[in-house]
Amino acid sequence: MADGTRSRVRRRRLAAGRNRLGALPDDVLHHTLTYLSVTEAASAAALSSSWRYLWRSYPLVLEDKGIPAPARDALVPRVLADHPGRFRSVILYDCRLASLNRELPGWPRLLVDKSTQQLLLAHHDWTVIQPDSARLLPADILRCGSLQVLSLDFWTFSADLSRRADISLPQLQILTLTRIVVSDRDLECLIAACPVLESLRLTLNSPKHVRLRSKSLRCALVGLSKVEEFAVVDTPLLQRLYLFQQINGGAVRIACVPNLRVLGYLDTRTHKLQIGDSVIRPDTMASARTVVPSVEILALALNLGISEEVKILASFLRCFPNVETLHIESAPHKPPVTSSEPSGEHHARFYQEVSQVDCLRAHAKKMVIHDFRGDQNEFEFIKFIAKNAEELQFFLVIVSDEGILSSADKVKEIKDELQYVQFRTGISAVLRELPKAGIPYRLKRAADLAINDPFQC
Template identity: 60%
Template sequence: MADGGASLSTAGHGGVDRFSALHDDLLRHIITLLPIRLASLDRALPGWPQLLAVKRTERLTLRDRFNRSESSSVRLLPAGILRCDSLQLLNLDYWTFPSGAEVLLPHLQALALTRIVISDRDLECLIAACPVLKSLALFVNSSKHVRLRSKSLIGCTLVGPSRVEEFTVTMVDTPLLERFHLFRPLNGVEIRITRAPNLRVLGYLDTRVHKLQTGNSVITSDTMVRASTVVPSVNILGLTVNFGVFAEVKMLVSFLRYFTDVVTLHIESALHDPSVTADERSGENHAKFWQETRPVCCLRSHVKKMVIHNFRGDQNEFEFLKFVAMNAQELQSLLVVSQEGIVSSADKVTEIKDELQCLQFPTGISAVLPKASNLTIDDPFQC
């Protein structure tokens, strides 16, 4: 439901409330799907949030499209929405969360919050008040510290605010959490894994802007791996790295050492970030580093499928693949994916294929293909 479009005035009907007499299914469609000016809805049907509860509404999308300029205030979400105990799916977009409001959402299974002004504490309380919540999506909200504490949560998608200097997400107690997706690189993001024993899919971790803490250990490029801090449950991992930046290459190796049982590995070869200074970005060949790096457990013993996204044929990309060829004993499939437009020359594609063949992988190379993505299948990073 969104501002703009239709009016629900009762003019012409003597001010009589004819909405309550409608069949429940029809009323749900009118309230949930039609674009409405909220002010007119308030005039035509005072107490409409309570009516949603009375009519046992199960799915609700509530978007406020009015005054979306930077200077405009964000309308306060009607608190009654949070007490509609029949809701199973709730999508909220561009609202101010009523701080301290009572939340009663015992049947809610899917929650999406987009551009919501909400405090860290209110967000934590909201999640806790949804005892059967399975899917959580958070897009560019105002909270700076997301604490996930849920006995039912299975999947979480996060696009954090891009303007904050520090942003933290902590998996405090999520025994059933299987998937955690991060989209769009963010500055100063820290991911803390305290208790997520069933975390199976994680990505994309960005080697430049993401910090990772497992248990009490903060992972750096020089951190020594301890058995108590590895995350063996993850078997599908996505990482982003600029192979031309030495610090990112070292962090890539550190990340890989902590995810010991990865079976499917996706690596996005990042384009040059204009914010990276000349001193930070190194165009030198990193062959010596890869030659001196000791074997990585997951690459040596577990990875069966690897996908390199946005491959451009740079020498440092090939140096990494040489390391993989020498160490990935269980590798069965390597798919090198060039983003459409990056490798547009047929001669360049042929050159890349020839150089890949020279690496002498025991199982060969699958293909060099355009990039695509389908998040509906089991592997959310699959081409």
């Protein structure tokens, strides 16, 4: 019986009053199945012949999070082997490589043959020490030409990816690599082999030198790594570069980024900023070779009580003359700073003598200070901004430190002192008490280009 005839017969029977849910159109029921775990969907298929038909005809959506651990070893391979249609999404947070290889030896090739669109492969317990050979990424994963979204966590790349025949990812748009052992060159080759890649996230990976070259990339998130050099070499469409929780900081080199609009967090202590061939130092002045005019939203992290950091802050700001929204994360560094100690001064003299910074004087319309603690150094910075920012329309101070939030007296003290700050443009500082958002939430916002300002709480 043809699919259309079978569907019409089923609807006539259901219209007689047997099952109103089943009388819905197939595409609606198909969509409903995607919200069920694989065990729930399988149970629905076992109880109803009509749902069984839908289960087998619809592209597979498999997520192992809803499968009880004891049954996972056997059920995941069986679902992959038994489903006759295409695979839309395969999400394995607990990818048990040994059981997959044993129960379904050809599972990587099956993902290719079934035109998988979204794939996530992660090891559940990545804290257990394993030899690299126990987590070698099957070569076929990088030959799945139908993939649009690929997330890999705790794998080792074994192939020489410099040979393009080893990679075929012509439709890949989103790539996430976490705790991956891969050489500097192979990572560069992998990115280059994704001609329509739009979003890239790199977290805790092995390369010490990362160079981004991509004609299609629009968003890059890089963090929690020991990268010694991160270079944006040739990314003409890149709009957003989000740096988070860098372990050792390292060099950040920005070259060809004509459309870069959002950048942060640059850390004044640990990041060595380089624009083109020019290394930015405390005495660096703005020139055609040291500016990135496209950046409109900038986020910086610094300790306002450290003289060296305040000085490099001014140099960083000179590199981005057209910034309209500036975020400052004000918090003592962790681990504590050891290379330089607070000067004990409040830097008022430095703020008075510092050369004019174009983005602060003539462009900045909105400023946000995160993790405000009420230190005198922070208030000196606010006074400097209030005196020099000619276009400022909104100034927000966010108190998110738990110690301050728990002290109503301290919060009131900050509010009272902010009232005495007089801004050149006639505005007043706004104080908000907000808990600091977690990293997963912040990264989700950063990856969403529909969100104009990913640093805004």
